[in-house]
Amino acid sequence: GKCVATYTQVIAGVTWTLNKLRAISRLLLIAGLLGLTKVRLSVCGRPAPGRPRQDAWRHAAFRFWARNARRIIGARCHVVGHPPQPPFLLVSNHLSYVDIIILASLVDARFIAKRDVSDWGILGPMINDVGTIFIDRNQHRDLVRVNTAMEAAFRQGQGVVFFPEGTSSPGHDVLPFKSSLFDCPARQGYPVHYASISYRTSTDGGEADEGVSWWGDMEFMPHFMQVLEIPRIHVSVVFGDAPVCARDRKELADKLHHLVKQTLEPVIRKDISCSPQNA
Numbered sequence: 685g686k687c688v689a690t691y692t693q694v695i696a697g698v699t700w701t702l703n704k705l706r707a708i709s710r711l712l713l714i715a716g717l718l719g720l721t722k723v724r725l726s727v728c729g730r731p732a733p734g735r736p737r738q739d740a741w742r743h744a745a746f747r748f749w750a751r752n753a754r755r756i757i758g759a760r761c762h763v764v765g766h767p768p769q770p771p772f773l774l775v776s777n778h779l780s781y782v783d784i785i786i787l788a789s790l791v792d793a794r795f796i797a798k799r800d801v802s803d804w805g806i807l808g809p810m811i812n813d814v815g816t817i818f819i820d821r822n823q824h825r826d827l828v829r830v831n832t833a834m835e836a837a838f839r840q841g842q843g844v845v846f847f848p849e850g851t852s853s854p855g856h857d858v859l860p861f862k863s864s865l866f867d868c869p870a871r872q873g874y875p876v877h878y879a880s881i882s883y884r885t886s887t888d889g890g891e892a893d894e895g896v897s898w899w900g901d902m903e904f905m906p907h908f909m910q911v912l913e914i915p916r917i918h919v920s921v922v923f924g925d926a927p928v929c930a931r932d933r934k935e936l937a938d939k940l941h942h943l944v945k946q947t948l949e950p951v952i953r954k955d956i957s958c959s960p961q962n963a
Contacts, residue, residue, distance in 0.1 A: 707912035711806070713756045714912075718810055721749040725813050739815075739842065743792040746814040750788035758916045759786065764947075765923030767791045768877040770843040772927075773834070773869055776879045777944050778847035779855045779951070780898040781807060782911065783881055786919055793843030796830060796865065805905050821850065831868040838874060848937060854893035855882055855951030861941040866933035875927030878940050882949040886916040893951045922947040 724745040754761070759782070767790045768774055776787065781804060784795060794815050802812040817833045820826045837844050848861035858880075869876050883896040895914055898907050911917075924943055930936035 703913040706915070707909050710756050710758075710912040711909070714753060714806060717749060717752050717756065718806060721745055721810065722813065724748065739840070742814055743842075746788055746810075747792060749810055750785050753785050754789045757782070757785070757911060758914060759919050760916060761786065761790070761919045761921055763790065763921045763923070765879075765925065767879075767923055768843065768927070771838050771841045772843045772877050773838060773874055774843065774845045774877045774879060775848050775861075775940055775944070776845065776881055777855070777858045777948060778849050778852045779881060779883065780852055780896055781904075781908075782883070782896055782898075782917075783847070783852075784811065786881060786921065787845055787879070790921065791843055791845065793845045794837055796834065796844065796846035805908060807908075817844070827864050827867070831865065834865070835868045835872060838868075848940070852897065852899050854897045854899055855948075856893065857950065858941060858945040858948055861937040863933045863937040866936045866940075869929075870931055870933040870936050873929060873931065875929050876936065876940060877927045878924040878944050878947075880920075880922045880944050880948040882920040882951055884918045884920075884951070885914050886918075890914065892917075897951060920949045922949070 725742060770792055772791075772793075774787075774791065774793065776783065781801075784797075784807075787793070788795070794817055795811070796817045796819055797811065799818045799820050801816070801818070802808045804811065817830055817837070819830045834844050834846075846865055848863075848865060849859040850862045851859065853859050866876070868874070883892040885892045885895055890910075895910055896917055898904075924947065928936065928939050928943065930939060
């Protein structure tokens with residue numbers, strides 16, 4: 685019995701050490717990738733309207749960063765359907781900051797994100813440098829500016845991605861969609877594409893609804909280091925068959941919520957209660 689207990693302790697210690705080394709090595713690779721990508725972005729200059737060549741360079745640099753970051757964190761994607769081609773508006777359920785890495789590796793787009801995303805440790809500077817449209821959810825009048833920026837990006841031939849749940853969740857279900865950011869596509873009659881995203885981990889990677897999904901009162905850097913410890917993250921992304929149109933923003937939000945919920949592969953875990961994390 686003592687031998688078995690000692691052996692178990694040794695295995696646990698080795699596993700713990702390997703996980704920590706994995707996280708540190710991945711963090712160093714992410715930091716190096718960030719530096720390299722910032723050099724590439726410096727060629728583009730700052731985001732500005734009416735500069736298609738610079739926009740193309742910026743999208744290419746962002747995609748380069750996202751695809752390599754996805755590889756570094758050990759994320760393997762299973763994609764169903766076809767990602768939309770610019771210009772487009774795309775909505776998805778929201779589970780984690782990892783969503784941005786995954787979707788940016790699959791589509792060329794600008795993201796709409798809450799303003800304090802730029803403070804997300806090692807990921808914040810990159811998200812800030814690629815023309816992200818930031819929104820202050822505490823200021824209702826800021827919605828007018830964001831809807832205007834969304835329309836301008838679409839008219840300039842760009843893709844735009846946003847998360848209408850307005851917050852992230854463990855992924856057991858899809859939270860109700862807030863209709864405020866659907867004002868532009870409803871008013872202009874723009875079609876809106878949709879996708880669902882889900883995670884699961886390898887058998888020794890813990891539970892995906894806590895290890896990958898980011899919600900509640902989880903702090904960013906401890907959670908990010910936890911993500912880097914996971915040997916393999918399995919990602920499911922389902923793109924909808926056809927975009928949706930509606931002239932009423934609430935109707936548009938409801939239709940898209942129903943479709944995203946239909947295609948979602950839930951991140952299932954029993955006997956857990958939660959509150960969402962703004963992300």
